[in-house]
Amino acid sequence: MAQRNARKLIHQKSGTEPIAVGKRRPGRALWLVAAGLVAGVAGxxxxxxxxxxxASTPEPSPSPLEQPKEILVPEEPVEISTRMRPGEWTEESLQEHLEDYRQQIRNMGAKESQIVTNVERTEEGAARVVVSWDRSRA
Incomplete structure (x- = not known):
């Protein structure tokens, strides 16, 4: 009587050795390596x-007059202000800040006659700039 091997032989291909059930073939290893590479690249x-x-394409900004009503409540004041320490500003940069703040308030819908500008300079060289929208003016 012949002894049986631990591995069960499935079948024989013509001209090759028998293939055992638990034995891996070289093609399967290649597939596993390829799948690992694809997963690594995807990760x-x-x-x-x-x-x-x-970067997503920027949405076109609405024109200054198309601001939503809830942002610009007519009863509330609008004010842009800043404080600048000594040495942080010159007369030229101060004028640039003032014009930038005025333009921001114009963009909110203020008329030129409604824009109030106040600049306070201290003895130490600091400046406090306030640009506001006085809605009571015509």
Whole structure:
């Protein structure tokens, strides 16, 4: 009587050795390596997109007169102010700040006659700038 091997032989291909049930073939290893590479590349692409998101196309900004009503409540005052320490500003930069603040208030819908500008300079060289929208003026 012949002894049986631990491995059961399935079948024989013509001209080759028998293939055992628990034995891996070289093609299967290649598929596993390829699947691992694909998963690694996909993970790398995902990580790159999470770290560096693509810039979306900016939406066109609404014109200054198309501001929603809830943002500009007519009863509430509008004021833009800042304080600048000594040495942080010159007369030229102060004028640039003033014009920038005036333009921001114009963009909110204020007329030129409604814009009030107040600049206070201290003895130490600091400045306090306040540009406001006086809605009671015509």
């Amino acid at each position: 790398g692409v995902f990580a790159f997109r999470m770290l560096f998101p693509q």
